[in-house]
Amino acid sequence: MIELLSNPAAWISLLTLTLLEIVLGIDNIIFISILSSKLPADQQKRARKIGLALAMVTRVLLLLSLSWVMSLTSNIFNIGSWFNLSDSELLSKLAISGRDLILIFGGLFLIYKSTHEIHLKLEGEEEEGGTPKVHTFSGVITQILLLDIVFSLDSVITAVGMADHVEIMIAAVIIAVIIMMISADAISNFVNNHPTVKMLALSFLLLIGVSLLAEGFDQHIPKGYIYFAMAFSILVEMLNLKMSKKNKKPVALRDTPKENKV
Template structure:
């Protein structure tokens, strides 16, 4: 137990906790958007259940480190299927279990984000009303599927940064606790500002593309992605400040503006 209280262990815990929180931002965005489909009294519960499932999945995966590491071993090779013989190309076209999970997760994110953007901008009111009252467990299942994808990437990162599984689990629990506190204000802010919601959906599209690229061993540094997201949020905050006294933007599934706004 004493080896967990050393300076190096505590620094690993702090660093890994911060990294887990950063990696969990996209998870919070997805959970917030999915929870917004539910009636108001179920949204907070959905966020807490979603983040609780994320913590459970990550801890379970951390306790199965040997299995996680086996996911990086090639299952089959696309190069062999098309008759490639160059060793360099064969190495690039090898597909592992992790690659398949990232590929399916990326495709799912792109599909969900594109469908949400279409519904917000092009969908009619009847369709959006139907989506607004989606079933609680239907939303939870979708959150759980994406939790598995996000957790896999997070767990592999944790394994590479810490030597003791106890530190990894502690970092995950602390990070999820912080995200549970931050989830509601983030969700309220995203849902209050339609342009921010469009920006959040665009982030999910970007993350989906990065997951697909990662599944084909085309690594996109996370720093570039999060810098682009942070810069976009900063610009949008400036836009919100400028537009604070102007007529607000509305999406299809939101209440109509009061008459006084229509006349302005």
């Protein structure tokens, strides 16, 4: 451990990996922010903190069981063999591992959840008397935990490819989550207070769900393209918000109680 602290390469690896973990965790914050906004105002902040804490615990546990994580890359079955395909290249793409299954189901869940949320915000039926449905705290935390597992797997596999020491990986994850905890409230408030940003965030989650699904079938989409598209969309939306008149009333999405603004 002392050798690591005196090794400049270890510090560079820690800094690089921490920054990468923060970038990879942005989609996690967005998902947690949108789900926590369904809770009463006095529970939202606690849900965000617990959600990010669960993300950190999940990542650390996965890092401490690297041999199991790496075993997930071994093929379990091959869809192509069911149809007696002979093309070796196609067969390799249709081979499904444990990691692929997690990414596929996680991607499908994220696509479903994002599409469902977009529908509710735009065309869902309003509750009687204009009172939105209140979700249970345990239900929201359960949904956050399910997606934490998917996001954590992607994050851990990335960390394994960038660092040689588990201690550095764990330190990077803990530092990144602490930074995300500090910024989570500001990001959540901003997303919840701007309906167009909220729809943009849901679109990001939909895009990430599609990329996870494609990754599960060995169709790699470079994350740089995805993050560039997200960054460009955010830039355009920031310009739109700046150009908008200050007294212009924003579009009201359904199921968006005023008391949710924390």
